[in-house]
Amino acid sequence: MGTISVKLLVLVCGSFALLSAQSNGSSDPFGGDPFGGLSVDSILPPADADPFGSKSTNPVDQVPMQSNLNQTTNLFADIESSSLDANVQNAIIEGIQITVDKGATPDEKIVSGYFIFRDKPSHYFYDVNLRQKKITFEFQDTKASSAPVPSVAEPPIKGFTIYSDKIDVNKTVKGLNPEYHNVIRVVFDLEGVPEIKVNDEYSIITFSFKWTNNPALVSRYTMKDPTKKIVWWSVSTVGVVGLGGAAAWFFTRPEPPKPLEDLSIADLPVHTK
Numbered sequence: 001m002g003t004i005s006v007k008l009l010v011l012v013c014g015s016f017a018l019l020s021a022q023s024n025g026s027s028d029p030f031g032g033d034p035f036g037g038l039s040v041d042s043i044l045p046p047a048d049a050d051p052f053g054s055k056s057t058n059p060v061d062q063v064p065m066q067s068n069l070n071q072t073t074n075l076f077a078d079i080e081s082s083s084l085d086a087n088v089q090n091a092i093i094e095g096i097q098i099t100v101d102k103g104a105t106p107d108e109k110i111v112s113g114y115f116i117f118r119d120k121p122s123h124y125f126y127d128v129n130l131r132q133k134k135i136t137f138e139f140q141d142t143k144a145s146s147a148p149v150p151s152v153a154e155p156p157i158k159g160f161t162i163y164s165d166k167i168d169v170n171k172t173v174k175g176l177n178p179e180y181h182n183v184i185r186v187v188f189d190l191e192g193v194p195e196i197k198v199n200d201e202y203s204i205i206t207f208s209f210k211w212t213n214n215p216a217l218v219s220r221y222t223m224k225d226p227t228k229k230i231v232w233w234s235v236s237t238v239g240v241v242g243l244g245g246a247a248a249w250f251f252t253r254p255e256p257p258k259p260l261e262d263l264s265i266a267d268l269p270v271h272t273k
Contacts, residue, residue, distance in 0.1 A: 090182050091142045091203075092118040096160065098152045103210055107217060111154055111194075112208040115186070117142070120203045122181075128193060130225050135188045135196065137207075140167075142184040156191040156211055156218075163187065192222040 095116040103109050121139040128135050144164050151159040163185040170176040194209035211221050 088122065088141050088181070089119060091121045091139070092145050093139065093142055093149065093162070093184055093186075094118055094145045094147075095149055096152065096186065098154045098157065100154060103212075107212045107214040109211055109213060110208060111157070111211055112206060113157075113188075115139070115205040117203045117205075118145075121184075121205075124205060126196075126198060126207070128196075128223070130193050130223060133190045133193055135190065135193065137186045137188075137205075139184045139186075139205075140181050143182050144184060155213075156194060158189045158191060160186055160188045192218055194221055195223055 097114040101110040122141040196209045
């Protein structure tokens, strides 16, 4: 009787489980999918997913590409080049001002130019080119201002241009490392080259010259090419030296040697027979 009760209990439980599975729409006799139809791929994380919630970085991706390597090389070259610059305080050219004053005559005027700096250049000089009609001022240990310096025209000045450059002061000395200094060049383009005077006061360097408003008198105010004078003086000097040498040779020339005479035989011994 006990055996029959156990079998009935198992049969009833089995029937109940089968009915429950059919009611859930699953043919699995053991109760269906415990994950509600989810696939294994949807449960497992992707192969490239970061288990800690952040995207992992492949170490190979951290290696720079060839273009980045070239940029790095250029960066090191710039650093090396900048280390060769002279460790000096650079002056800053902030402006160039041109003024005009009256001269001694109604046709004459005095033109002045002012180079305005923040601090002061360590060295400067100017060069006059008569053939190209240009005057160039060069300022060492100087940089251009961030604000542009506008060009100004005042006859005979047609305008000027500012150039930035670097020079190696040790270039002509063997065995010394390069030492680069910043240089500013101001080139004035002229109708004619006047005689200029340069003055240096504090942080302002000035130049001035006389000019005329009368075109017929321009030649009086322009510099003459000294090359012709030097050549003429050299030729004249050679001529004077040549004439002086000829005169000196004429008056101090030695007397010509006397012609040779026949030898005398009076002192020869006489042989007798």
